[in-house]
Amino acid sequence: MSRLGLLALQLLVAIVAIALWQFFATVPVFGRILLPPFFFSNPVDVFSQVVKWFSTGAIWKHLAITLWESILAFAIGSLGGVLVGFWFARKPLVAAVFDPYVKMANALPRVVLAPIFTLWLGLGIWSKVALGVTLVFFIVFFNVYQGVKEVSTVVRDNARMLGMSERQLMRHVYWPSALSWMFSSLHTSVGFAVVGAVVGEYLGSAAGLGYLIQQAEGVFDVAGVFAGMFVLSAFVILIDICVTLVERRLLVWRPDAAEGR
Amino acid sequence: MTPSTAAAVSLDGTTVAFRLAGGRTYTAVETAQLSVEDGEFVAIVGPTGCGKSTLLNVAAGLLKPAAGSVRIFGQPLAGLNREAGYLFQADALFPWKTALENVAIGLEVAGTPAREAAAKAQQWLTSVGLGAFGNRYPHMLSGGQRKRVGLAQVLIRNPRIILMDEPFGPLDAQTRQIMGNLLLDLWNADRKAVLFVTHDLEEAIALADRVVIMSAGPASRIIGDWRVTLARPRDIFEVRMKHEFHELHREIWQTLKAEVEKTYKQAEAV
Secondary structure, three states: OOHHHHHHHHHHHHHHHHHHHHHHHHOOEOOEOOOOHHHHOOHHHHHHHHHHHHHHOHHHHHHHHHHHHHHHHHHHHHHHHHHHHHHHHHOHHHHHHHHHHHHHHHHOOHHHHHHHHHHHHOOOHHHHHHHHHHHHHHHHHHHHHHHHHOOOHHHHHHHHHOOOOHHHHHHHHHHHHHHHHHHHOHHHHHHHHHHHHHHHHHHOOOOOHHHHHHHHHHOOOHHHHHHHHHHHHHHHHHHHHHHHHHHHHHOOOOHHHHHOO | OOOOOOOOEEEEEEEEEEEOOOOOEEEEEEEEEEEEOOOOEEEEEOOOOOOHHHHHHHHHOOOOOOEEEEEEOOEEOOOOOOOEEEEOOOOOOOOOOOHHHHHHHHHHOOOOOHHHHHHHHHHHHHHOOOHHHOOOOHHHOOHHHHHHHHHHHHHOOOOOEEEEEOOOOOOOHHHHHHHHHHHHHHHHHOOOEEEEEEOOHHHHHHHOOEEEEEOOOOOEOEEEEEEOOOOOOOOHHHHOOOHHHHHHHHHHHHHHHHHHHHHHHHHHHO
8 A cells, every 4th residue: 555545545534524524413314413513513613613713823822831731741750750760670679668659649540639739739730730740650650660670681791791880880771771661651651741731721720722622611612622622632643743753763773663663 | 910820710619509489499500610721712511501601600700609719810709700701692782872882881881981982892893894883773783793793892891701601502503603713813813711601512612722511400510621622723614624623522422412311301301
């Protein structure tokens, strides 16, 4: 299958889906509209809503807020995950002591923390960042922990025989190994940073994509909800493309990263 | 320099035991007696699982013997053997470093400036025949090429003792011979003490000055020690044609065969 052909087929799926949606939302079938506009809106309305957001420029503020929250959540969560992951992996006793609590905290559905964060940190961006951090932290933490633990004994012995001190082992062996594990989960952790931000906004805020969707829903503006969803998907896809580019640069030494994708 | 009279590696009554689950102990090697002179190439041959690699790890200081002593150039070994370079059987290159970085790292950690280390590493890559492959990552190299990088990585530090654990084991027959010749060339240019572990008797005779045979495990012992008097410099392809080679091979094989059979019997019994 050529690239162009594949792209054509992919586009066809979208066109057919939108056409069906538009058809069943506007044309009565056996005297009945199968997708009542009140519940399903229709593609034309949704599209015009998206266009309106962008033409008036109202959307940029919300996008910027969500992006900023996601970046902060990702950065803080990753930093914490790397530090704690390293610490636990190098100090088995600490890891053993904290193990049940880490499992407990990770098992908790993070959404229930949102009200607490709102209470503690207010309706501004920080309560959303905090929610994102709780999601990102654990992904990065588990990966870094694993990455440090899973350094092959042969590679470690080789490093020691080559005269590396404990500090040099850290820098030349454990650190790159941990980073590679962290980067392999980059898509997931970036995705969760966005989830944290949007869910946080949805549950209580004054700006952001989640807020936009929640507002539209509050006034039964279904077109607004769908429009918000589409902007959000496009936003996430754009971020994912950026992550893929970063990943390709950073993981050139990995067989699958260099050849695949 | 320590006096040249002291052996590069000398194992005296070295016993290695591992603690198993359930409190039992497994004796891998029992009262091994072995010395490698400075500049001497010694090959250890034995059936699979006889503790050859264990003995090598003891000489490297990666494993502590349960009894007996390990002396390196006359000094009792405490901790890692700083005089030794170790070429592992498995891939031991750092996958996140290029070939050049992999070779240079041994100098860099010792404090050599990066630029100088890189220049030296390039020289070493050239002398193992990989001059143009410096910027490749290990996964982009073939098994044989990775072994060459590994060899350069060990030799660049100029260790006085080189330990090799079936380094060419995973390679195909032709590549093994080419690597053997490369090793002999490099060793001839600058003779270090080499302790080379292999299960391939032919390879051992072709390469070494002395061939040491270990008995089947557990509690394997050193049961034979032959001097190889084949003239140097040798070519691995040609040396195998010589009458002397065949004589020696037949003689050593008599001893080795019994041990290999023992190992197989044990395996079948289990």
